[in-house]
Amino acid sequence: MAKHELDCMFEACPIPLLKALKKLNTMEIGEILIMRTDHNCSIVNVVEWAKKQGHYIDYIELGEGQWEIYIEKAK
């Protein structure tokens, strides 16, 4: 299964969310998007948005104030 990576480090709202939206549009169903961010708003608004869109989403905190978000495109 294809994986896509998106580097959103040092970027603030709404850049990570818009980047994810744009990237997901180009992806096939079932593919995974991995986002890396240090912006704590992203683990709220990206997660809320992806859930609302019906995608599968999860995230982990890699270290203090740094996260990896995983989105599987569902439709």
Added chain:
Amino acid sequence: MDFKDRLLKKPWPYWMGGIILGFLNIFLLFGTGAAWKITTSFLYLGIGFLNKLGINTGSWYYFKTYGTGLGEGETYFNNGLMIMAIAMILGSLISVLLASEFRFKKIKDRKQLIFALLGGIIMGYGTRLSFGCNIGAYFSAIPSLSLHGWVFGIFMFVGAWIGSKILFRYML
């Protein structure tokens, strides 16, 4: 996830933040008689440094016409808004330390630097035309039943909508 984590690490719901901000706004207005503003403190910093460099901003049309809004006995570096700005930065620092999420953020690349500077200049210029940012001209204005807060609010949403279209189409 225990209570401490929920309190310190998870963002509070919007409605709770709204209620707390509403009460703080009332206390601030009641206690100090002044509304909360942010960008005006940047203005004071800017003209404070310009005056130190020997540039007389007092002769500029903008300040001659509208004044600086400083209270009696206040200076560009020592005034109520500056204390609020410093307190806000300290408060943010405390909350991010409590959440163990403190990090130094780097500049990603030259493009980010240029767009940030350009955006900052446009926003700063805009706040002087509208006498405030989304705090001074919106958050502080609407509860004071001032019409200009609503006008500011409508055009802020128009601007944010256009801005996100431009961002999405041309910059990402």
